[in-house]
Amino acid sequence: MTIPRWVIPVLVVVFMFGGYGLRLAFTQPTTNVVFAEQTASGEMAKIEATVQGVKCKGTAGFFTKMYNETPGIYTIKTYASEHKAVFTYDPSVTSPDDIKAVMEKKLTFGDGSKRQIFTCLEMVEK
Amino acid sequence: MKTRVLRWTVLSGFAAFVLWYAFGYGDRSFENLCPFGGVASLYGLATGGEFTCSLGPANLSLLIGIVVLALIAKRAFCGWVCPLGFIGELIYRLREKVTRKRVKTIPPRLNAWLKPLRYIVLVLVLYFTWQTGDLIFRGYDPFYAIFSGMGHGTLGWITWSILAIFLIGSWFVPMFFCRYFCPLAATLDPFSRLGLIKVSRNAETCIDCNKCHKVCPHDLHPEKVDVLRHHDCTNCMECIDACPIAKCMTLKAKV
Numbered sequence: 001m002t003i004p005r006w007v008i009p010v011l012v013v014v015f016m017f018g019g020y021g022l023r024l025a026f027t028q029p030t031t032n033v034v035f036a037e038q039t040a041s042g043e044m045a046k047i048e049a050t051v052q053g054v055k056c057k058g059t060a061g062f063f064t065k066m067y068n069e070t071p072g073i074y075t076i077k078t079y080a081s082e083h084k085a086v087f088t089y090d091p092s093v094t095s096p097d098d099i100k101a102v103m104e105k106k107l108t109f110g111d112g113s114k115r116q117i118f119t120c121l122e123m124v125e126k
Numbered sequence: 127m128k129t130r131v132l133r134w135t136v137l138s139g140f141a142a143f144v145l146w147y148a149f150g151y152g153d154r155s156f157e158n159l160c161p162f163g164g165v166a167s168l169y170g171l172a173t174g175g176e177f178t179c180s181l182g183p184a185n186l187s188l189l190i191g192i193v194v195l196a197l198i199a200k201r202a203f204c205g206w207v208c209p210l211g212f213i214g215e216l217i218y219r220l221r222e223k224v225t226r227k228r229v230k231t232i233p234p235r236l237n238a239w240l241k242p243l244r245y246i247v248l249v250l251v252l253y254f255t256w257q258t259g260d261l262i263f264r265g266y267d268p269f270y271a272i273f274s275g276m277g278h279g280t281l282g283w284i285t286w287s288i289l290a291i292f293l294i295g296s297w298f299v300p301m302f303f304c305r306y307f308c309p310l311a312a313t314l315d316p317f318s319r320l321g322l323i324k325v326s327r328n329a330e331t332c333i334d335c336n337k338c339h340k341v342c343p344h345d346l347h348p349e350k351v352d353v354l355r356h357h358d359c360t361n362c363m364e365c366i367d368a369c370p371i372a373k374c375m376t377l378k379a380k381v
Binding site for chain 1: 177190199202
């Protein structure tokens with residue numbers, strides 16, 4: 001069966017944009033850190049933050065380490081390609097403002113300078 | 127209208143799309159538009175359910191898209207989408223314009239010896255990426271070097287040297303990087319071999335002018351076969367455009 005020439009570019013455009021659209025079907029994170037197992041009694045809230053600075057597995061790992069000492073955080077999932085982090089937390093212990101304050105904390109570097117690594121661009125309750 | 131005009135329009139559109147992301151206007155890094163990132167992520171996803179480094183869902187979904195595309199239209203991705211292949215093609219077309227003669231093909235035996243290099247590149251890249259969980263080959267990747275503007279992860283003179291080899295090689299050999307070094311081309315080869323839509327030649331009307339071979343950017347031989355099944359065919363249709371006999375070279379669906 002003879003195929004018209006225009007079929008190839010049409011297929012290319014359909015499969016490229018179709019493939020790009022299919023990304024919504026894959027929701028695996030870059031990192032998935034569980035700080036404390038969820039308990040039946042604990043009240044849970046979820047918040048999604050768009051974070052400037054989370055751009056690869058290394059920065060995502062550093063980002064989640066900043067919450068090692070923060071009470072009330074259960075899990076943090078990071079999505080480096082979308083620069084996002086999803087927190088599950090206990091709202092009676094911590095709040096979105098506390099979470100934002102931790103990520104935007106200035107850190108002291110080896111040369112004594114203090115710098116902010118991450119900036120919260122947006123927070124959405126899920 | 128020559129197919130090349132349409133193809134270059136499509137290629138320019140996709141290159142502009144990648145540039146848009148490379149300049150930071152998109153919702154993610156331009157690295158997420160490379161389907162090879164999907165291959166690089168497979169191990170991390172299979173073992174830990176996590177994407178590697180800065181890779182994400184778009185890398186994987188684009189990989190699925192182009193694998194299905196390869197099963198239908200062979201390596202059409204390489205001839206119609208890939209911005210790096212487009213740059214390589216522009217360079218050797220520029221050489222044709224400057225020297226006013228067709229780029230001479232490299233000796234067939236040398237070509238055949240060099241082609242398996244891309245399978246070695248594929249194995250090395252996947253082995254070290256999966257071992258380290260990091261995109262340690264960024265610094266050796268001309269696509270990353272060009273579109274990141276020698277950004278984070280590039281390796282100074284090593285990356286510059288690789289860029290120089292890419293540019294000089296593309297000047298002398300059509301589709302230089304795609305032929306010998308592209309790990310994505312190596313990944314797509316088995317699927318491309320099964321590709322349904324192929325260039326076909328009508329042996330009864332063919333006048334053996336060899337024009338189809340002379341214009342093939344991958345040095346394939348459509349003049350010697352009735353159906354071009356070679357995995358390197360990108361369905362770019364340069365051979366169909368070059369054929370002086372109407373309906374001698376056509377696209378056909380053949381298993």
